[in-house]
Amino acid sequence: MTKYVVKVFVMAAVLLLLNGCWDNKDINHRVMPVVLGISKVDQDFKVYLQIPNPSDEKIKTRIVEESGQSINEIISKISTNMESQVDLLHIKVIVVDEQIAKEGFNKIISAFLRSRDIPSKALFAVCEDDLDEFFAQMEENTSAEGTVLLDYFEKDAGWTPQVALTRVWHLYRSMYSLTHDVAVPLLKLGNSLKVEQTGSGVIKEGKMVSKINPKETLLYNAFNGESTQGIIEVMDIATVKILDDSIRHRSQVIGGRPELLTTVYLKVTVLEVEKDTSEEMIKKKLSKQLENRFNTMFANIQQKESDILAIGQLFRDQLPREELKQWRSKYYPRVNATMDFKVDIQNSGILKLKTN
């Protein structure tokens, strides 16, 4: 019995003495930045933190800036100077300026993943404007939670399928993957709206090599399995809304040349229609329009050797690893991709109205 008591006592003592729980800080003693901005001024980095600051009644947005040689150094500088501990685990969006994106952000991404302070599920975006101006605009914004930028990417808030959703770990994966690149959303200060989405930047091995527009980003999302629901396609004869999509690939290597046949099944509903338009015409026109768009985009990214559609993934089982290492340079530019859009009009009532 005494042995048992001693055992329990020792265990309790160890639990109390060795746990380190005195390092825990309560939530009101932490500042939780939501957006992290990084820009390059000459050789130094400049870091912006957008911090929602709960005060008595409202939540106010506050921007903190600091510059230095490396991101981690800057964060620790900020932490020292702030009245509370900076807790980067709540960062939802990371914005870098175009210069960094073009020079490559491999080092930054690796540092993020290594330090483990920044969640790997944070979204990544490139800002085409000067970050000083961009964050100044953010500070003015007094939304309820101070999370405007975040809401653009929230699926249950303001996200639309024309915006790429790229997280830090996606970028990290693309740095090391032989066959998979990503696109990152491009932001710009808007005129009437706070932020304007201008499409996506095409990333190759951590560098931005090209840009695609929002309509092309839609195809990128469709390829990556994100839903494209709710997107409106305008043609000269009709306007349709995409309700659902599914995608099927057939890949084979013929004589050292990758052949890809992709079938996209689209379910659409007709919103507006010109006179004397038949179902067939809409289907044909829509397929053609999307096909053209795909071909333009594909030629663009093929030329830049950036496989953002992850086509290489489909050939992984058909090429030996040694060959896969040359996927981007040798095989990818030669991919013959054929798109086949199968359109299904789900609500064709408007076409049957004679008065149209």
Next chain:
Amino acid sequence: MDEVWKNLWEAFRENDDFFKIEQLVDDLQLIFFGLHSLMDFSSTIQEIEQVVTNMRNEQELASILQSLGQRLEHQEEAHAEILKGNLVCCTSSKKYFISIKARPRTLDRAVEAPANETILSGPRNSFTEDLSINLGLMRKELVTKDLIVNSFLIGEEHKKEVTLLYVKKKASKKLVESITEHLRNKKKSNLETMQDLMKLLGISTWTLIPKFRITELPHEASQALTKGKVVFIIDRIPFALVLPSQLSDMFFSENDRNFLSPMTLMLRCLRVIGIFVAVLAPGLYIALVSVNPEVLRIELALSIAQSREGVPYPALLEVLLMLLVLELIIEASVRLPKSIGPTITMVGGIILGQAAVDAKLVSNLLIIVLAATMIANSTVIGFQNSISIRLFKYIFVFLASIYGILGIFAGLFIICSYLSNIRTFDIPYIPLKGEQGDVI
């Protein structure tokens, strides 16, 4: 002749409610002994006189009296009979006593509706203090000849009657035998409380989970009997003690089955959820507020941070402080007379809670969390279980303050391993398929 009853007189003479009445029945002198406080003497004697009149022969009279009660050879037997409330009589010539079943004074309350276990539908009788009434209730509830009632007299100075009930063929023989053995071996120890009974049966009282299920309802007790459990009914205790208790007793009540099946399922799910809320909510609050705020959505994190703005204590102290106040309120409302009880609830719940928030001692969210905890705590069946749950939540509070979410999972692991380790008479507390213990 005198000596026979002189000793009896000496044993009780200091008591003012003890009486010795001599009566002449047709030249035969009879002496009656008894306690006024336990019997109604005048109506008892009337009954006896009706039988005894016209008896000439002393021999005949003695046998008639014996037919009314029983013959006692020893002095000690006579003492016990008097204490039971029976009339003891002796004749001038014989050397023995005769005890006669007397008409008892009504010292017990009637069978009433249960006070602690409210039931919506189902039989409303509840046990009372009187053993024979309780046994009668059980017999009415379970009409079968397989219901076996074994009585034991336990105790050194004052004897207490304990009854063991089980259903033949349902209850395991080994269980009944080992219980009977324990009760026989320790006839000398006193039996007043639950803990005494546990000691009698060789069960450790240092356990966090009640080994007995306590119920006021004959219906619940009888259903437990049909499932192979055994039931103790102790004289002067208005509960039945069902042995062994099992995890399902916390969630499942037999009365649930008086509702339709989907409702039964819903009620039981609610209780399971209730237990999880009661056990986990305060710990989760601490984990999310002080150790792992990154788990929260940013909007929630900000509003929590806002509500904690200006609170001087760390989350652990804050929670412990409010929990202490709440436990005190519960304890106070048990203690207080029924007429003052609601006042304390109001003062405690509304005024104290709101004032604490206004004074920025605790955050609003904590009040919500603790209110939810206390409400959820009451969904558990059985007050004993609810106290256990109340205790368990502190394990989570401390572990969460140290390890956060990880600590909560560690706590769940500890509780699960503790519960699965509990055995009563070799019957597991969490019976799994394939291992039903000894009970069929």
